[in-house]
Amino acid sequence: MDRRSFVKAGCATLVGGSLLRSLPGLANVTPASYELTASEGVFSFDPKQPDATRVMFYNQSIPGPVIKIPQGKESVIQFHNALEEPSSIHWHGLRIVNAMDGVPGMTQALVQPGETFDYRFTPPDAGTYWYHTHQRTWGQLALGLAGVLIVEESHPPQVDQDFVFAVDDWRFNQEMQIDTESLGAMHDWSHGGRMGNMITVNGQIGKTYTVSKGQRIRFRMLNIANSRIMALRINEPQASVISIDGQPVKPYLLKSGLITLAPGQRSDLIIDITSDPDSISPIELLIKDQVYPVASFEIDNKIQREQLLDSPIALPDNPANKIVLPAEMKNIPLHIGGGAMGRMNKAIFQGKEMGIKDLIQNKQIWAFNGVAGLPEKPLFSVKRGTAISLNIDNDNVWPHAMHIHGYHFIDDRNPGELRDTALFTRQEKGSLMFIADNPGKWLIHCHMIEHQASGMLTWFEVV
Numbered sequence: 001m002d003r004r005s006f007v008k009a010g011c012a013t014l015v016g017g018s019l020l021r022s023l024p025g026l027a028n029v030t031p032a033s034y035e036l037t038a039s040e041g042v043f044s045f046d047p048k049q050p051d052a053t054r055v056m057f058y059n060q061s062i063p064g065p066v067i068k069i070p071q072g073k074e075s076v077i078q079f080h081n082a083l084e085e086p087s088s089i090h091w092h093g094l095r096i097v098n099a100m101d102g103v104p105g106m107t108q109a110l111v112q113p114g115e116t117f118d119y120r121f122t123p124p125d126a127g128t129y130w131y132h133t134h135q136r137t138w139g140q141l142a143l144g145l146a147g148v149l150i151v152e153e154s155h156p157p158q159v160d161q162d163f164v165f166a167v168d169d170w171r172f173n174q175e176m177q178i179d180t181e182s183l184g185a186m187h188d189w190s191h192g193g194r195m196g197n198m199i200t201v202n203g204q205i206g207k208t209y210t211v212s213k214g215q216r217i218r219f220r221m222l223n224i225a226n227s228r229i230m231a232l233r234i235n236e237p238q239a240s241v242i243s244i245d246g247q248p249v250k251p252y253l254l255k256s257g258l259i260t261l262a263p264g265q266r267s268d269l270i271i272d273i274t275s276d277p278d279s280i281s282p283i284e285l286l287i288k289d290q291v292y293p294v295a296s297f298e299i300d301n302k303i304q305r306e307q308l309l310d311s312p313i314a315l316p317d318n319p320a321n322k323i324v325l326p327a328e329m330k331n332i333p334l335h336i337g338g339g340a341m342g343r344m345n346k347a348i349f350q351g352k353e354m355g356i357k358d359l360i361q362n363k364q365i366w367a368f369n370g371v372a373g374l375p376e377k378p379l380f381s382v383k384r385g386t387a388i389s390l391n392i393d394n395d396n397v398w399p400h401a402m403h404i405h406g407y408h409f410i411d412d413r414n415p416g417e418l419r420d421t422a423l424f425t426r427q428e429k430g431s432l433m434f435i436a437d438n439p440g441k442w443l444i445h446c447h448m449i450e451h452q453a454s455g456m457l458t459w460f461e462v463v
């Protein structure tokens with residue numbers, strides 16, 4: 001490739017002439033620099049359909065541009081708010097300084113319309129992460145304010161292609177517009193959250209990935225939906241998990257190609273394509289006993305190699321992988337109550353005990369340890385370096401995706417992996433264990449965003 005076509009190809013990765021800007025060649029002296037502008041506008045989820053849908057997006061793209069930043073080096077992401085309402089950006093899964101965590105009223109002031117905020121941080125761990133609004137998330141995320149963030153390894157495994165698969169769930173009305181009338185519906189908030197009627201991958205209905213037989217691909221899968229748990233099936237038998245929520249794991253082959261991602265969760269796969277040339281290998285979403293193809297590998301007529309690669313696929317360890325938990329930990333019980341068909345009849349909200357009718361009037365229906373919504377006092381306050389075991393009792397009939405800001409934890413139900421978001425099914429118990437070594441104020445919340453909005457959030461402090 002000559003320099004000119006290289007530059008052209010490089011530009012083609014900037015979705016829709018976006019404002020994403022990097023400063024190549026200066027990375028060692030000046031931090032990598034990007035601009036993200038949140039605005040309202042129109043977007044076409046189906047390129048064949050002229051119907052444009054009103055959305056909120058970053059850099060006029062859904063999802064927002066894939067931001068690639070280096071591991072262990074400072075990056076600056078300049079956020080411009082061109083919305084008509086305040087916003088902020090949270091960097092999901094990144095273990096960064098508290099002031100950059102993007103939680104309005106806790107780690108920063110709201111970014112008002114017309115304002116700019118510089119997010120400046122050094123990600124310690126490589127991997128697949130994402131960014132999204134953390135203001136009125138149940139509305140702004142449902143309208144599109146999310147994107148993928150990749151922290152690049154200095155020595156990534158050799159692959160032929162590196163793909164992003166960001167699956168999302170939208171509720172459209174008859175006019176192919178996002179159903180905004182049902183935003184905030186208490187029925188959704190008290191049940192499983194807002195479920196959509198249209199699945200997209202990378203903002204497209206029926207996304208296709210062109211691959212060749214024998215190719216090795218890296219497949220970065222993310223669930224960026226408000227509330228839908230995605231049970232997915234890859235129809236390529238040589239698909240191995242190499243990382244979970246950004247952190248490397250000992251590679252293992254997917255069983256029957258099945259992978260479940262709760263909202264907020266990610267998994268990187270290495271897939272060696274075995275399907276024959278000129279065939280289609282669908283990626284399916286399973287809902288009860290129904291199967292919905294949501295994307296596909298289109299195998300072209302070339303053969304990359306006759307024999308599949310057998311070179312190692314393991315990722316290098318991140319600093320997060322080196323954390324060793326002590327035998328003694330501070331136990332923090334976290335009882336989750338409420339929701340439809342629950343037994344909760346009262347909870348404390350904004351310092352006042354309320355019956356269920358008053359709670360619902362305040363749009364609250366869930367409680368952590370009997371407290372709905374963000375409490376004034378933290379769930380716990382500890383000295384830096386304290387080992388924590390957050391003992392979760394999901395005492396209700398709904399699944400929840402529990403997310404801890406700023407940390408990765410070991411889940412005693414799957415101690416071989418690190419996560420930042422853990423799924424609890426109805427009545428399930430489990431302990432999320434980590435060392436509270438990063439000072440600041442950090443949120444714990446359900447990543448079914450409607451549950452977060454209706455009570456499921458609290459915070460802790462590390463001093």
Ligand SMILES: [Cu+2]
Pocket residue numbers: 399400401446447448451452456
């Ligand atoms: Cu939940």
